[in-house]
Amino acid sequence: xxxxxxxxxxxxxxxxxxxxxxxxxxxxxxxxxxxxxxxxxxxxxxxxxxxxxxxxxxxxxxxxxxxxxxxxxxxxxxxxxxxxxxxxxxxxxxxxxxxxxxxxxxxxxxxxxxxxxxxxxxxxxxxxxxxxxxxxxxxxxxxxxxxxxxxxxxxxxxxxxxxxxxxxxxxxxxxxxxxxxxxxxxxxxxxxxxxxxxxxxxxxxxxxxxxxxxxxxxxxxxxxxxxxxxxxxxxxxxxxxxxxxxxxxxxxxxxxxxxxxxxxxxxxxxxxxxxxxxxxxxxxxxxxxxxxxxxxxxxxxxxxxxxxxxxxxxxxxxxxxxxxxxxxxxxxxxxxxxxxxxxxxxxxxxxxxxxxxxxxxxxxxxxxxxxxxxx
Numbered sequence: 001x002x003x004x005x006x007x008x009x010x011x012x013x014x015x016x017x018x019x020x021x022x023x024x025x026x027x028x029x030x031x032x033x034x035x036x037x038x039x040x041x042x043x044x045x046x047x048x049x050x051x052x053x054x055x056x057x058x059x060x061x062x063x064x065x066x067x068x069x070x071x072x073x074x075x076x077x078x079x080x081x082x083x084x085x086x087x088x089x090x091x092x093x094x095x096x097x098x099x100x101x102x103x104x105x106x107x108x109x110x111x112x113x114x115x116x117x118x119x120x121x122x123x124x125x126x127x128x129x130x131x132x133x134x135x136x137x138x139x140x141x142x143x144x145x146x147x148x149x150x151x152x153x154x155x156x157x158x159x160x161x162x163x164x165x166x167x168x169x170x171x172x173x174x175x176x177x178x179x180x181x182x183x184x185x186x187x188x189x190x191x192x193x194x195x196x197x198x199x200x201x202x203x204x205x206x207x208x209x210x211x212x213x214x215x216x217x218x219x220x221x222x223x224x225x226x227x228x229x230x231x232x233x234x235x236x237x238x239x240x241x242x243x244x245x246x247x248x249x250x251x252x253x254x255x256x257x258x259x260x261x262x263x264x265x266x267x268x269x270x271x272x273x274x275x276x277x278x279x280x281x282x283x284x285x286x287x288x289x290x291x292x293x294x295x296x297x298x299x300x301x302x303x304x305x306x307x308x309x310x311x312x313x314x315x316x317x318x319x320x321x322x323x324x325x326x327x328x329x330x331x332x333x334x335x336x337x338x339x340x341x342x343x344x345x346x347x348x349x350x351x352x353x354x355x356x357x358x359x360x361x362x363x364x365x366x367x368x369x370x371x372x373x374x375x
Contacts, residue, residue: 003195004170007034009354010190010197012177012213013205014039015047016153016340017332019160020347021203023081026167028351033169034197035161036190038176038209043157046207047340049277049309051230051265053245053256054341055092055148056117059108062318062364064115066342069362073344074151083159085151090257092148093244095127097138101249105143112145119145131246133238134295148245150256153340160347177206180216180329187217187328201328203350208275208310210333219324222372223334224273224313230265231284231306232258238297253290261304264291277308311337315372319346322353322368330354331369 008030011018014037022035039045054074056067077085096102105121112119120143122130127142161171172194179191180202190197206213208225237260245256252267266287268280284306291298314320314334319342323330332350335342345361352360359365 001170001172003172003175003192004032004034004197005195006032007197007199008032009034009201009203010199011035011203011205012190013037013045013207013209014042014157014161014171014173015045015205015207016043016157016160016343017205017207017346018203019043019157019164020343021205021332021350022169022171022347023160023164024348024351025354026164026169028355030355031168033164035164035169035171036175036177036192037171037173040173042161042171042173043154046310046312047153047157047343049307050153050340051254051256051263052150052153052340053092053148054087054151056145057092057094057108057112057119057143057148059104059111060318061111061115062367063338064112064117065362066345066364068115068117070342070345071147074156074341077156077159081159081163083155083162085155085159087149087151089147089149090242091144091146091244092247093127093130093142093144094247094249095136095139095142097140097248097250099140102140105141109143117145119143130244133297134246135293144244150245156340156343177213177216180213182217182326185325185327187326201330201354203330203332203354205332207333207339208312210312210331217326217329219326219329221320221331221333221369222315223320225275225310226273226313227271227276227280227308228265228267228311228337229279229284229306229308230263231287232263232304233261233298233301234304235260236262236297236301248294251290253287253294255291255295261301262298264298266290275310277310279306279308312339313337319367320369321346321349321364324369
């Protein structure tokens with residue numbers, strides 16, 4: 001298939017945001033949609049390298065509401081899109097080991113319960129009783145929501161893209177955007193490594209690369225790419241099938257079942273911004289030591305695989321939705337590590353904003369680009 005020379009909209013980024021937006025725009029009847037992905041396969045950027053976690057547990061009302069809208073869309077995915085996505089509701093168990101986090105956890109549970117999310121507050125003893133394989137002598141409280149869990153990111157992306165293509169969306173891999181041309185304050189053209197497309201609308205869903213795309217149009221988008229890495233273990237038969245997604249909150253250390261073994265990751269607090277997606281072997285050892293300290297069983301496992309991916313971090317750790325100073329240039333980016341789980345609703349919200357000029361599923365107008373200037 002040759003790259004079209006014109007499009008009603010060009011979506012940049014073939015991860016979950018771009019795929020969801022393409023599907024929802026096509027569903028609303030928009031024709032001549034072109035989706036561009038610079039990698040050789042869709043969903044191989046930030047989406048394909050994430051841990052696949054989905055959760056209702058957040059500390060701000062808007063993020064909880066995004067989950068309330070998005071996670072049921074993942075639950076219905078097979079019925080609506082026809083693609084199995086392996087949604088395993090194992091629950092997230094977040095553990096607080098200091099007073100500051102304990103106070104925040106209590107607040108978060110009240111907020112989530114007020115919004116209709118049934119997160120439970122656990123005592124330290126309840127945490128220890130639920131996690132007999134782990135050493136959490138210092139656990140003060142925990143929070144648990146049984147509907148949180150994991151989903152296969154690739155299945156979600158490919159489900160949306162396949163459904164979008166059936167509605168006429170033209171989706172391309174190996175198509176890196178190298179330039180954006182404007183006529184005055186209006187979008188005019190997108191230049192790629194495989195050709196040029198005239199268009200009046202661009203949706204920048206390029207995740208960690210959204211800032212670079214913005215610069216091509218003279219727009220400053222405060223999205224910083226930050227490396228995060230994880231590894232999986234060989235089978236550990238001692239880990240029960242209902243083992244939850246455990247987060248040692250103070251250390252940003254997490255564990256969840258992956259096949260017969262575990263997936264383990266941890267945030268490097270000294271990581272510098274950049275697009276390097278190679279594994280930092282030295283930090284992997286730090287992660288491994290912390291994991292063994294929390295779960296001595298890990299010491300007897302072998303590493304099965306490891307990889308790194310990028311978070312797209314904004315100054316307030318919240319996404320950016322909507323318009324920009326350039327007419328026809330839209331944003332759906334900056335999810336700061338929780339984009340995958342909010343991808344389904346985000347694509348729908350962008351279809352509403354682009355076609356109707358307003359959001360109807362959920363008001364996310366406060367998450368626009370202007371907020372950073374307005375403080």
